[in-house]
Amino acid sequence: MCPVLGHLTGRLESADIDAEHRIAVLYQEFGGPLLRHVRKSTGNDLQWAEDVVQETLVRAWRHSARLQWEPSLIWAWLLTVARRIVIDGRRRKSVRPHEVEPPEVDMLAVPDSSERALSAIVVAEALRSLSEEHREVIEQTYLRDRTISEAAEILGIPPGTVKSRLYYGIRALRVLLQDKGVAG
Amino acid sequence: MHEGVAAYVLGVLDEEEVEEFERHLDTCARCQAELKEMADIPSRLDDLKHSAAASEDDPPPMSMSR
Known part of the structure; x- marks a missing residue:
């Protein structure tokens, strides 16, 4: 391999490790609270809420400069990202009315x-x-x-x-x- | 541009407007501060939305408009 390519590959690999680390940290820091928060707006649809959280953290990772912000600002920003994903999802569901089903009532989950x-x-x-x-x-x-x-x-x-x-x-x-x- | 922060927090901007506002947000300390202050408002409004809109086929959330 030519030295330049070797150098580049090394950098990419370390960038990937860094990215993986960052996303793991994001999950650790914000995953739980974000899931609890999102569940409220998905009508307690856990599967949908989990998808929203995942998509939110992936988008966050793509804007890694914002992850240098202080935690309370990151949190406020993540909420806006998650909200838009939920709203988009709801709009898509509402144009396919057959998919609109009453959310499962799970009394234990909504204390x-x-x-x-x-x-x-x-x-x-x-x-x-x-x-x-x-x-x-x-x-x-x-x-x-x-x-x-x-x-x-x-x-x-x-x-x-x-x-x-x-x-x-x-x-x-x-x-x-x-x-x-x-x-x- | 600063006034867009409320619409941004509520998620009622168009996609291009979101991108435009976020570019502004990246460098505006005032909007960053207001974003934090307003972050909790949508979930408070959701409390109203969900309690009033228990039936999915009747979305108008309250009867206070004339």
Whole structure:
């Protein structure tokens, strides 16, 4: 083998080991919490949640520069990555209606259901305290699984306005939830 | 650009917008800080979404819009 190629192969191998190590560390650090988190949004579908976690960590590994961030920022970012994967999956399922089946009810796996019901009441109350403009954009985007562009069309306002109102609306919502003790 | 952080956290941006925002996020300390602050909001909204949308065929999650 020519020396240059040999050198390159060596570097690639060590890069692979590094990559494998990083992904193992990612699983170790974030795999468990991420799975618990994702299960809530997959309607407790464990298989789907596991796929989402795996895809999330693979994408994270592809953006390894972000893995130099502090852990709380990595975590916040991983949640956004996982959420997009779940939303994409849900959209795909909803265009194939025969695949939409009620999630298996597994009471043992959802010990926090009463906690969530309580949180739902608090969140609904907080949303009601927002201005009409702010509440409307939160409802027309996230709560109805719509993108900014789709909501803009329905509301008849520019996408930039939806984005901006969503920003101030979410900030206001966060303050309200913090006051009620349900947001960090 | 900073205002995109809420839409980004909620996952309601188009794919190209996500990439654009992430490029911004890589270098913007303010958006990184807000990302952390807002990270918990979607799951709080999910609590509402799932409790109200127990039946899959009726997605509107609440009846507060006029």
